[in-house]
Amino acid sequence: xxxxxxxxxxxxxQQRFPAEQSAGxxxxxxxxxxxxxxxxxxxxxxxxxxxxxxxxxxxxDRQREYRILRQLRQTDLAPAVRGYADSWLLLDWLPxxxxxEEGFPAALESVAGELAKLHRQPxxxxxxxxxxxxxxxxxxxxPSRRHCGWLRALRRLQRIGEPKPLRLALLHMDVxxxxxxxxxxxxxxxxxxxxxxxxxxxxxxxxxxxxALEPTQQSALIEHYAALQRxxxxxxxxxxxxxxxWLTLLAASWYELRWQQSGNEAFYTLAAQAWQRVRS
Numbered sequence: 217x218x219x220x221x222x223x224x225x226x227x228x229x230q231q232r233f234p235a236e237q238s239a240g241x242x243x244x245x246x247x248x249x250x251x252x253x254x255x256x257x258x259x260x261x262x263x264x265x266x267x268x269x270x271x272x273x274x275x276x277d278r279q280r281e282y283r284i285l286r287q288l289r290q291t292d293l294a295p296a297v298r299g300y301a302d303s304w305l306l307l308d309w310l311p312x313x314x315x316x317e318e319g320f321p322a323a324l325e326s327v328a329g330e331l332a333k334l335h336r337q338p339x340x341x342x343x344x345x346x347x348x349x350x351x352x353x354x355x356x357x358x359p360s361r362r363h364c365g366w367l368r369a370l371r372r373l374q375r376i377g378e379p380k381p382l383r384l385a386l387l388h389m390d391v392x393x394x395x396x397x398x399x400x401x402x403x404x405x406x407x408x409x410x411x412x413x414x415x416x417x418x419x420x421x422x423x424x425x426x427x428a429l430e431p432t433q434q435s436a437l438i439e440h441y442a443a444l445q446r447x448x449x450x451x452x453x454x455x456x457x458x459x460x461x462w463l464t465l466l467a468a469s470w471y472e473l474r475w476q477q478s479g480n481e482a483f484y485t486l487a488a489q490a491w492q493r494v495r496s
Contacts, residue, residue, distance in 0.1 A: 221242060222266070222304070224301065224302040224303075224304060225253075225264055225266070225302075225304045227301075227302075228264075228299055228301045228302070228304050228306055229255065229257070229262070229264075229306065231299070231301075232298050232299045232306060233257060233260065236257045236258055236259070236260075241255070241256045242254070242255055243255075243256070251265070251266040251268065252264070252265050252266075253265075253266075254309060255309075260308075261308075261309035261311075262298065262306055262307065262308065262309055263295070263306075263307045263308070263309045263310075264304055264305065264306050264307075265278060265281075265304070265305045265307070265409070266278075266303055266304050266305075267303045267305075268303070269303070273470070273473065273474070273477075274349055274352040274353055274356065274473075275344075275349050275352075275410055275412075276409045276410065277409075278300060278303055278304070278305045278409070279300060280340075280342050280411075280412070281305055281408050281409050281411065282297055282299075282300035282305050283340070283342075284340045284342065284386070284408060284411045284412075285297035285307070285408060287337070287338070287340055287386075288337065291333075291337065292402075292404070293330065293333060293334055293337070293404075293405060294404075294405060294406075294408060295307045295308050295309075295310050295404070295406060296308040310397050310399070310404055310406060311397075311399070312397040312398050312399040312404070313397065313398055314393060314394050314395075314396065314397060314398075315393040315394075315396040315397070315398055315403065316393060317393050319393070320392075320393045320396075320427065321429075321430075321433050323396070323403060324429075324433060324436060324437045324440070325436070325437075325440050326402075326403050327391065327396065327403065327423070327437070328437055328440045328441040328444065329440075329444065330403055330405060331388070331391070331419060331420075331423075331441065332441060332444040332445055334385070334386060334387075334388060334405075335383070335385035335386065335387070335416050335419070335445065336385070337385070337386045338386070339384060339385065339386055339413040340386050340411070340412065340413055341413070342411075342412045342413055343412060343413045343414065344387065344389070344412040344413060344414035344418075346378055346414075346418075346462050346466070347373065347374060347377070347378055349466070350370055350373065350462070350465055350466060350469060351370070351374075353466075353469035353470070353472070353473055354366065354367075354370055354469070356473060357469075357472060357473060357476060358476055361472065361476065363491075365491065365494060365495050366465075366468070366469075366491070366494070369461070369464075369465050369494050370465065372461075373461060373462060373465065378462070379415065379417075379455065379458040379459060381414070381415035381416075381417075382415055382416060382417045382447075382451070382452065382455045383415065383416045383417075383445075383447075384413060384414065384415065384416075385413065385414070385415075385416050385419075386411065386412075386413055387411060387412060387413065387414045387416070387418065387419045388405055388408060388410070388411050388419065389410040389411060389412065389414070389418075389419060389422060390407055390408075390409070390410045390422075390426075391405070391419070391422070391423045391426070391427075392423075392426055392427055393427075394407075395407045415455070415459070416445070417452055417455035417456045417458075417459060418456075418459045418462075418463075420437070420438065420441060420452065420456050421456035421457075421459040421460055421463055422459075422463055423437070424437070424456065425460065425463050425464070425467070426467075438452055438453055438456075464490075464493050464494055465494055467490050467493075468487060468490035468491050468493070468494050471483050471486040471487035471490050472487045472490075472491075474487075475487050
């Protein structure tokens with residue numbers, strides 16, 4: 217049976233929208249993790265996100281995602297959450313177009329503004345423990361794929377320990393063009409599966425590294441964000457640099473496990489490139 221018509225999802229929809237005459241139409245969406253479905257009801261459009269029991273990635277927890285989105289329900293930072301049950305998360309569909317990669321640099325000021333607003337929200341109570349996350353990737357990997365460079369990098373980070381946070385806040389931790397929806401003159405963040413509490417410098421460092429920002433773009437982003445948050449930009453840059461080795465290993469571990477789980481050759485290539493960055 218296709219996951220898009222999972223009876224558990226149908227039951228959740230019927231519980232949350234009892235006035236609807238049917239479960240609606242389902243449109244599976246592409247994505248890198250989990251299973252995501254767009255649902256068209258008579259009067260509502262929804263997004264359902266599933267977390268499979270097998271081949272789930274470390275750090276992804278739909279129940280945590282549900283609770284964080286509930287915390288944000290009085291803000292305009294995230295989609296409205298409609299329910300959670302049996303590993304299915306139900307959200308309002310956000311209309312609009314995903315930001316293009318070409319349009320991302322011009323939107324960095326707006327992105328910084330959205331992150332500054334997010335980072336002023338109360339912590340969620342779900343801390344991001346990056347060292348334990350990296351250790352979990354190692355444990356889940358195939359023994360034949362565990363190599364000396366991976367172990368050396370992991371042990372080095374274990375020795376030095378995570379940087380002391382510059383400022384703790386609720387983080388999104390997956391900011392890229394595909395997770396930014398443009399609505400008129402506003403940007404909205406989607407895909408909150410990695411959201412948790414952590415250092416604001418880690419969020420900025422992940423954004424820079426994950427989107428391969430050029431030095432001038434990085435500088436503009438950091439200066440604008442620092443001004444909004446009343447931070448010293450130089451201090452913020454230094455803290456971001458402390459997190460960089462952690463993010464480099466995290467990216468390699470993520471691509472490695474995704475390749476092992478999916479067999480997708482694209483992930484194999486990305487993993488090979490990421491391991492080269494770890495070694496260098």
